Amino acid sequence: MTRAWILPLTFALSGSAAATTLAFTGSLGAATALVLVFVLLAGLNSPLVxxxxxxxxxxxxxxxxxxxxxxxxxxxxxxxxxxxxxxxxxxxxxxxxxxxxxxxxxxxxxxxxxxxxxxxxxxxxxxxxxxxxxxxxxxxxxxxx
The missing domain is CATH 3.40.30.10 (Glutaredoxin)
Incomplete structure (x- = not known):
């Protein structure tokens, strides 16, 4: 069961890490957009679809x-x-x-x-x-x- 969630969690965590880096450099708009893209990718690759x-x-x-x-x-x-x-x-x-x-x-x-x-x-x-x-x-x- 956990194997099915590895890819979505990887997308979510990677996006969060990249967005955090962008947020600390002052690019809040880019960080928000990046989080949204990675959350969308996580959702599309999750079993919930x-x-x-x-x-x-x-x-x-x-x-x-x-x-x-x-x-x-x-x-x-x-x-x-x-x-x-x-x-x-x-x-x-x-x-x-x-x-x-x-x-x-x-x-x-x-x-x-x-x-x-x-x-x-x-x-x-x-x-x-x-x-x-x-x-x-x-x-x-x-x-x-």
Missing amino acids: FPRSIGALEARRRSAVDGRPVVFWRPGCTYCLRLRLRLGRSARRAHWVNIWRDPAGAAAVRAVNDGNETVPTVFVADRPHTNPDPEWVREQLSPSV
Whole structure:
């Protein structure tokens, strides 16, 4: 669990240190702007940006019932962040599994990616898709007409 927060905390602490240095030199405006940029970077790389994660087994069970995709992700992954942001509100309709919190999720990703933990890996109808186009994933999330 703490591994997911290393990158956001690093951003926050680095920004604070740099801003403090700027503040002592008299550049309060630059220090404020720097803190805001680093807080934004910390927020975008934190697990808070993503919908609540569940375990891989529970996600697969739910997907079998409702047909929704299962998205395997990890904090700090720029491709996962891109997918999450491009999906917008529809991201909540997918089942999200953080592979750093769920060993079964990490094993599922390694099993379909030649032993690598390549994310995002999206399972639709039990078929894996590694780093799919966000528009395609959005289509999979839309209700059947």
